[in-house]
Amino acid sequence: MTEITPDIASETAAADDRRAKRNVAVLVLAQAILGSQMPLIFTVGGLAGLMIAPSPAFATIPISLIVFGSMTTAPWLSALMQRFGRRAGFFVGAMGGAIGAGVSATGLWIDSFALFLLGSYFTGIYMSAQGFYRFAAADTASAQFRPKAISYVMAGGLISALIGPQLVKLTTDATVVPFAGSYAFIVLINLVGALLFLFLDVPKPPQPQPGDATGRTRRELLRDPKIVVAIICAMVSYALMNLMMTSTPLAVVGCGFSTGNAADIVSAHVIAMFAPSFVTGHLIARFGAMRIVATGLVLLALAGGVALTGVELYQFFGALVLLGVGWNFGFIGATTMLTAAHRPEERGRVQGMNDFLVFGCVTVASLASGFLMNAGGDVQTGWTAVNIAMVPFLMLAGSALIWLALRPQDAYA
DSSP: OOOOOHHHHHHHHHHHHHHHHHHHHHHHHHHHHGGGHHHHHHHHHHHHHHHHOSSGGGTTHHHHHHHHHHHHHHHHHHHHHHHHOHHHHHHHHHHHHHHHHHHHHHHHHTTOHHHHHHHHHHHHHHHHHHHTHHHHHHHTSOTTTHHHHHHHHHHTHHHHHHHHHHHHHHHTTSSSSTTHHHHHHHHHHHHHHGGGGGGOOOOOOOOOOTTOOOOOOHHHHTTOHHHHHHHHHHHHHHHHHHHHHHHHHHHHHHTTOOHHHHHHHHHHHHHHHHTTHHHHHHHHHHHOHHHHHHHHHHHHHHHHHHHTTOOSHHHHHHHHHHHHHHHHHHHHHHHHHHHTSSOGGGHHHHHHHHHHHHHHHHHHHHHHHHHHHTSSSSHHHHHHHHHHTTHHHHHHHHHHHHHHHHSOGGGTO
């Protein structure tokens, strides 16, 4: 048997990573251009819902429908990509985003809350596809480059964080019906951005042959402590970020500030979500994913603490910046833990299950945000309720991480 020397192994990894780096570049652009629709939608979605919803308590339901759409799309979209490749799945996602935005704009134009909700559900197809960008970055990367590849793709969201809120200011009043112009512009973003995937070079997974290993079942995967804890930490990090972010525009405007102020705060938040990605992969490589996830959970707790100190603009900014960095560390760290805990033949099964559970939890959080904001009869009481609601979930994720850290390594290696 020919022995593979370290030098040959390094050269092989470098050759593999040339393709990976090309794919990362494409996915960074996709995250930046196509991804700009998400901060735009999350800024105006609740405000548009408030304008046409039958009750203020239903204002965040459009955001909830987006996340619910993402949750229900993740399993079949993951299976589709396992069979036909990442490119096909990402095209489907972009078309879902275009259709969703078009239907939402029509709903606003004719004052139909039901049609607006339908469009929001279709937008969830795009959101689900965007969630798989991070996994696609890892598909062709070596083990050494993988956490950096995931991190760099997430960093593309920094550009979307700068673009999205500016589009809010440019498009909110572009038509007679407020916010309809925003959704019309999102249609264009999806149609143009979809062309990027022509340059993606991720091979289609080989089709299983009789006798090939099929990997563990979903039940067996959920018995793996590392997978379970990675999913719990991803669920909590994403759900709490969504809970607080969805409530923020309503809280800011409800406290007497402008829609532009809300857009600036969301912009600062989304920058904080993605700017650390330039170093998160390096930090994970140096300190380990579990320590970075733990740091993220602490930052999420600090975000809630700052928010509870008051409702001035600087307090909203401070809380949302901490929230963004906490999400970055928690979610990227959990994603890295997950990619290291399953085999290639289990990829579609694990990733679809992960995103189904993550976005299911996020759906509940976004639904809860509207009701919590109306729990006390005034905005400040509602904002306090939102931030107090974070505590038990942070305790759950922190306890799970400590439990995993205290287990013998060979229990989950």
